[in-house]
Amino acid sequence: MPHKQRAPFLRRLAKAIRHPSLGWGYLRRTLRNRRLGTNAARTDHIAFYRRVMADDVAHKTARGAVGTPDPEAWLELGERQFRYLVEHGLEPDHRMLEIGCGNLRAGWRFIEYLGVAAYTGVDISPEILIAAQETLAERGVQAKRPYLLLVDDMSFAALPDAHFDVVHAHSVFSHSPVEVVEAALAGVRRVVKADGFFDLTYNESGDGSYFGVIREDYFYPKPMLLDLAARHGFSAEPMTDWVHPQAKLRLRPL
Ligand SMILES: C[S@@+](CC[C@H](N)C(=O)[O-])C[C@H]1O[C@@H](n2cnc3c(N)ncnc32)[C@H](O)[C@@H]1O
Structure with a gap:
């Protein structure tokens, strides 16, 4: 089934204004994103x-760039x-992949809990991966030697087949169009291992349509998402x- 990528502009704008997590800040970001999307x-x-992440890290903090500027909220x-x-x-002897690990808001806790070299975090943003390394040092978990990888696509080509017990993506697909979700x-x-699982969060559309905002x-x-999961063998x-503005799905290989 082909998925429609963009609703008409006025409909998207109306949805953006109606949605509680959206608002007039979007107008500023719309202009910013026009500048970045060249x-x-x-x-x-x-x-x-x-580019969005680079701009957010430069103009906010790394905590702000991942959505929780307040240290307590982070x-x-x-x-x-x-x-x-x-x-x-999640068990202490598991191997875990975190997609969109950000500045290790949750990642440092996973690293602390898991064994040596058992955590792999991937992100598309070099700036946020620098911030992730600062978190490793601040939290004193360097001896766990996590892998932090900068990626350019969702193939995870540098990682081995059937390697991870757990894959986790929090607040990543909420920023990803369908072609990125499908690639992931x-x-x-x-x-992922045959008996492993993949937890992901997403913004649930209230009116049954798929749409993106700016x-x-x-x-x-x-x-x-259930249809996409089935078509990719999950x-x-x-x-x-799970209590959060975003909904969570657990996928298991079929
Ligand atoms: C809202 S932050 C969440 C970070 C982390 N998951 C957490 O909960 O703290 C989204 C992160 O995902 C990264 N990201 C966005 N799209 C991505 C993708 N397709 N693959 C990997 N990382 C992505 C961003 O650079 C950013 O660090």
Whole structure:
């Protein structure tokens, strides 16, 4: 089923204004994104979003760039992700891949909990991966020797087949259009173990349509993600006890 990429401008604007997490700040970001979305970044979403992250890190802090400028909120959301995953199957002897690890808001806790070299974090932003290294030092978890990889696409080509027990992506697909999500599903299907799982969060679209707002936020109807998961060889379970503005799905290889 082909997925429509863009609603008409006025409809998208109306949705943006109506949605509680959106608002007039979007007008400023719209202008900023017009400036950033030039050349290759006009069509390549990852190139575009890398510029968004560079601009956010430069004009805010790394904590602000991942959405929690307040240090307490940064700690709280990381702790919430960590606690949920430990209560839902993450074991200390697991190998874990975090897609869009950011500045390790949750990642430093996973690193602390897991064994040496058991955590791999990938991100598209060099600036945020520098900030991630600062978090490693601040939290004193260097001896765990995590792998932090800068990626340009979702193939995870540098990572081995069937290697990870757990794959985690929090607040990444909420910023990703469908072609990026599909590429990530294909990439994860290759690197996750047959008995592993992949937890992802997404913005649930209230009206059943898929749409993006100023190329930064994407909204998905749940049936569309379930269909994509099945087409990439996963079963999908909505994690209804996860509490956050974004919904969470757990995918398992079929
Ligand atoms: C909102 S932040 C969340 C970071 C982290 N998951 C957390 O919860 O703290 C989104 C992160 O995903 C990264 N990102 C966005 N699209 C990505 C993609 N397609 N692949 C990998 N990282 C991506 C961004 O650079 C950013 O660091």
